Amino acid sequence: xxxxxxxxxxxxxxxxxxxxxxxxxxxxxxxxxxxxxxxxxxxxxxxxxxxxxxxxxxxxxxxxxxxxxxxxxxxxxxxxxxxxxxxxxxxxxxxxxxxxxxxxxxxxxxxxxxxxxxxxxxxxxxxxxxxxxxxxxxxxxxxxxxxxxxxxxxxxxxxxxxxxxxxxxxxxxxxxxxxxxxxxxxxxxxxxxxxxxxxxxxxxxxxxxxxxxxxxxxxxxxxxxxxxxxxxxxxxxxxxxxxxxxxxxxxxxxxxxxxxxxxxxxxxxxxxxxxxxxxxxxxxxxxxxxxxxxxxxxxxxxxxxxxxxxxxxxxxxxxxxxxxxxxxxxxxxxxxxxxxxxxxxxxxxxxxxxxxxxxxxxxxxxxxxxxxxxxxxxxxxxxxxxxxxxxxxxxxxxxxxxxxxxxxxxxxxxxxxxxxxxxxxxxxxxxxxxxxxxxxxxxxxxxxxxxxxxxxxxxxxxxxxxxxxxxxxxxxxxxxxxxxxxxxxxxxxxxxxxxxxxxxxxxxxxxxxxxxxxxxxxxxxxxxxx
Amino acid sequence: xxxxxxxxxxxxxxxxxxxxxxxxxxxxxxxxxxxxxxxxxxxxxxxxxxxxxxxxxxxxxxxxxxxxxxxxxxxxxxxxxxxxxxxxxxxxxxxxxxxxxxxxxxxxxxxxxxxxxxxxxxxxxxxxxxxxxxxxxxxxxxxxxxxxxxxxxxxxxxxxxxxxx
Numbered sequence: 142x143x144x145x146x147x148x149x150x151x152x153x154x155x156x157x158x159x160x161x162x163x164x165x166x167x168x169x170x171x172x173x174x175x176x177x178x179x180x181x182x183x184x185x186x187x188x189x190x191x192x193x194x195x196x197x198x199x200x201x202x203x204x205x206x207x208x209x210x211x212x213x214x215x216x217x218x219x220x221x222x223x224x225x226x227x228x229x230x231x232x233x234x235x236x237x238x239x240x241x242x243x244x245x246x247x248x249x250x251x252x253x254x255x256x257x258x259x260x261x262x263x264x265x266x267x268x269x270x271x272x273x274x275x276x277x278x279x280x281x282x283x284x285x286x287x288x289x290x291x292x293x294x295x296x297x298x299x300x301x302x303x304x305x306x307x308x309x310x311x312x313x314x315x316x317x318x319x320x321x322x323x324x325x326x327x328x329x330x331x332x333x334x335x336x337x338x339x340x341x342x343x344x345x346x347x348x349x350x351x352x353x354x355x356x357x358x359x360x361x362x363x364x365x366x367x368x369x370x371x372x373x374x375x376x377x378x379x380x381x382x383x384x385x386x387x388x389x390x391x392x393x394x395x396x397x398x399x400x401x402x403x404x405x406x407x408x409x410x411x412x413x414x415x416x417x418x419x420x421x422x423x424x425x426x427x428x429x430x431x432x433x434x435x436x437x438x439x440x441x442x443x444x445x446x447x448x449x450x451x452x453x454x455x456x457x458x459x460x461x462x463x464x465x466x467x468x469x470x471x472x473x474x475x476x477x478x479x480x481x482x483x484x485x486x487x488x489x490x491x492x493x494x495x496x497x498x499x500x501x502x503x504x505x506x507x508x509x510x511x512x513x514x515x516x517x518x519x520x521x522x523x524x525x526x527x528x529x530x531x532x533x534x535x536x537x538x539x540x541x542x543x544x545x546x547x548x549x550x551x552x553x554x555x556x557x558x559x560x561x562x563x564x565x566x567x568x569x570x571x572x573x574x575x576x577x578x579x580x581x582x583x584x585x586x587x588x589x590x591x592x593x594x595x596x597x598x599x600x601x602x603x604x605x606x607x608x609x610x611x612x613x614x615x616x617x618x619x620x621x622x623x624x625x626x627x628x629x630x631x632x633x634x635x636x637x638x639x640x641x642x643x644x645x646x647x648x649x650x651x652x653x654x655x656x657x658x659x660x661x662x663x664x665x666x667x668x669x670x671x
Numbered sequence: 672x673x674x675x676x677x678x679x680x681x682x683x684x685x686x687x688x689x690x691x692x693x694x695x696x697x698x699x700x701x702x703x704x705x706x707x708x709x710x711x712x713x714x715x716x717x718x719x720x721x722x723x724x725x726x727x728x729x730x731x732x733x734x735x736x737x738x739x740x741x742x743x744x745x746x747x748x749x750x751x752x753x754x755x756x757x758x759x760x761x762x763x764x765x766x767x768x769x770x771x772x773x774x775x776x777x778x779x780x781x782x783x784x785x786x787x788x789x790x791x792x793x794x795x796x797x798x799x800x801x802x803x804x805x806x807x808x809x810x811x812x813x814x815x816x817x818x819x820x821x822x823x824x825x826x827x828x829x830x831x832x833x834x835x836x
Contacts (some may be wrong), residue, residue, distance in 0.1 A: 162814065301687040339773050419808050424729045443790045445727060462805045577799045579722025581729050590721050592798045594836040626828045631725035634799050662826060664689050 143343060165410060174544075179400025185394060190389040201370035205381070206325035206364055209333060211358040213351055214318045314348045317354035320362065323369055327376040337381040344572035360547065447630050447637070447659050449546055457542030459557045459616070462658040464541045464640070470533055477529060481522040488519045536652045537561025537612065539642050547661035548638075551623030558600070560644065561612040569644040571600035573619065576625070578635040595625070627662040675700045676807045676819035685823035687803075689789045693823065696772055697807050699779040702817075711736040711767045711808040714785040716825075730767045730785045732814035792826030799831060 172609045265269070316503035348354035361381075371377035390589070412426070457463040491512050537560065544555040558571060575595035581588055600617045607613050621638065629636040638658040645651045680695040687693055693714070699707075709731055717726040772780035783805070794801040806820040 145768070276763070301728075307719050332819065419711055419724070421711060421715060421728055421731055421808070424715075424726055425713075425728050444788050445791045575797050577720075579720055579721045579798050590798060592796075592833075593835060594797055594831050594833050624827070624829055625794070626831070627790060627792065629794070631718060632728065633725050634720070634722045636794070644758065662689060662792050664789055 147149055149214065159240050161646065164277040168406060168410040172403045172410060174275070175399045175403030175406065177403075178394045179398070180405060182396030182399065186389065186392055191393065193489050194389055197370055200372070201380065202373050203364050203370055204325050204327070204366060206323040206381070208321055208361055208367060208381075209324050210322035211361065211363065212320050212322075213354045213358065215351070216318050216347075234394065248538045268525055269509055295428065301613050313586070316349055317351045318346065318648055319346060319354045319358045321358070321381060323379055323381060325379065325414045326367055327371060327373075330376075332371075332376060332379075333530070334377050334379050334381050336381060381468040395601060443661060445629055445631055446626050446661065447657070449659050452657060452659060455548050457540075460542035460544045461612075462543050462546060464543060464658075466539065467639075467655045467657055470529075473531060474526075474533055477526050481519075481526040484515075484522055487518040492516065532649055532652070535562065535564055535649055536644070536648055537563065537607065539610075539654045541640055541642070543658075545562060548619075548621055548658055549661055549663040550625045550627070551663065553618045556599075556619040556640070557614070557616045558642065559612045559614045560605075560607060560642070560648070561578045561609075562607045563609050564646045564649070565607055566605040566613070568601070568603045568644045569596055569605055569613070569642070571617070572641045573599050573621075573638070574641055575636065578637065580633040591666075595622070597622075621658075621660050627658045674702045674809065674817045676809060676817060677806060678805055678819055678821035680805075680823065685821070686827070687787055687823055687825055689787055689792065689826060692784055692786045693805070694779055694782070694784045695805070695821075696776075696780075696782050697699060697805075698772075698781075698821070700811065701808065702779060704778055705812070707809060707812050708735065708812045709810045710781075711780070711806075711810070712783060714783075715806060716791060716793075716801055716803045716806075719800040720796070726731070727791075729788055732767075732769050734769060734781070785823055792828050793824045794828050795830040797831055822825050 284504045321337050322333060322335050324331065324333045326332070328650070346357060348357060367381055370380045371632060452463050452464060455463045455465065495505055495508045495512055500507065539561075540557075540559040542557040542559075548554055556571075560566070573596070574593055577592045577594055579590050579592075581590070600615065600621060602615075605613050619640070626636055628638055638660045640656040640658060642654045642656070643651060676699055677697065677734055677761075678697040680693060697709075697712070707789075711731070712809045714729045715726050715731075715732040716729070718724055767785045769781055769783045771778055772782045774780075787803075791801050793803055802822055803825045805819045806818065809817040811817075
């Protein structure tokens, strides 16, 4: 079989194809790019979108305006306004873009035959009024209902002109700007101005088609009064009020995220030693400076053993410590009960609605049909939850107490078991087990595997009488085999010892409850050997 | 020139008990000290098997020119004269250490001493194994690296035979 190139081969462990230095430079470059992009993006968004938005709401004054007129202006993405060429009956673009002045446009507009009489929604007039959207004379744009109808129908010169534009701008750099003429009063002076800003002075509402721009304008009624905001320092700047432009604030998430990604990569590149380092050094740095400074880790009494204080914090009645039960079904049962109740409550609401439809209005068979599978699931959940609850409550509490900790291999300790309940037990076993557990990544998944390496029945009895007032109690010795491995815990590997209580009630399924043990290495024996 | 690192324990076989101190030497073979930027010495355990690798560092130290450990030993540092005029070997410090071997003056031999912790013991299980080793990494100035390790056993846990009686 032909060997794959080293460059294409899958890298595992320490193997790598590039140099550490190049990797570090690339990592810092990427971090720098992310930070720079984040800062620039943040400044840009803040300066051009968020800050003006805040200014509107903080500095602009609120007043009532009257909507005088509406129109749709075709624009290009570059800001150029299309101009109709008189010879070709088509648009061409003015290179001056937004600096396009009224006189020039008026002249060109006159050369086109798109006058107001012909179109009713005159592009020439609109553009003549529109360049900066300011200082329009009163009454200039008063539209009649007939004009608005023509605006909506699209059967006007603008519509025809737009087709001309489309022919010329198939690249998609065309958009349509709905504009409104507002009449409002500032210090007793009546002002009438065009605006394309709806809630923001930084950005106009843009539409890709003329129809959608018109549909947007139809949301407003000419002659009706609206709230608007004007700049007290430049009263001709007016914005029709539509609340906050929240998308500007949400957009801030992008540069902020980029910034923090860059900072994170930078910190990672700085803290994890790459040049001259190793995984041992990385592990040491992760664990803390103690090892690096030469302090012996062995000073910690038993490294990599499970914490014993979590087991010994509960005193027993008969013996010294009561062992905590692991994998208790209580939480799972609680969640199951909540889920069952919520599901069936939802079903009940819809069932009531469906039933009302039968009684009050018309029979909603469709709703009932849709509801049927949900009802079946609800019934199954009820049965399942009830069975689980019944099984859990039928088996009484299991208490396991131990004489002493730590447990050492070859040194017997006493164990006390108390099994409560209301029903007799068919059988009851106490099993000592030792298992290895390994967590490993398989592709992008993290998997866990257990291997039982030791299992020994240390107590077993059949036909046990259990009464509510008299739990079954027994004391027996527990001995970890001599030379056995101690408990061990590390981030991805474990060796654990457990006591497992298995039993079966008459007419009930088998139950199983686990209790942890912590087994220590027997150092005294090792020291004697020395 | 193929560089290598030879690690040797003072005691054979390489079986130690918890809390025991391991001592030994490591020697750089065919190494030009001028080309060496740093040496890392570590005593550690690591897992092997089905799960991803975990490792625990018991002792870690770096030898470089900054801490003065990576250089030729001056003659007077190797031996000292006692009051009677006899040459004596300098006393070793207590605790964990890695120091230039005073018995060899070429600066390529080092002695180490590390006290082991109480756990974990060496273990050969079914899906999990725990190994102990002394590991030395040598970093050259050109970025290349030479690694050597010597395994040893801590405790005496027999190899696991699954027992599910």
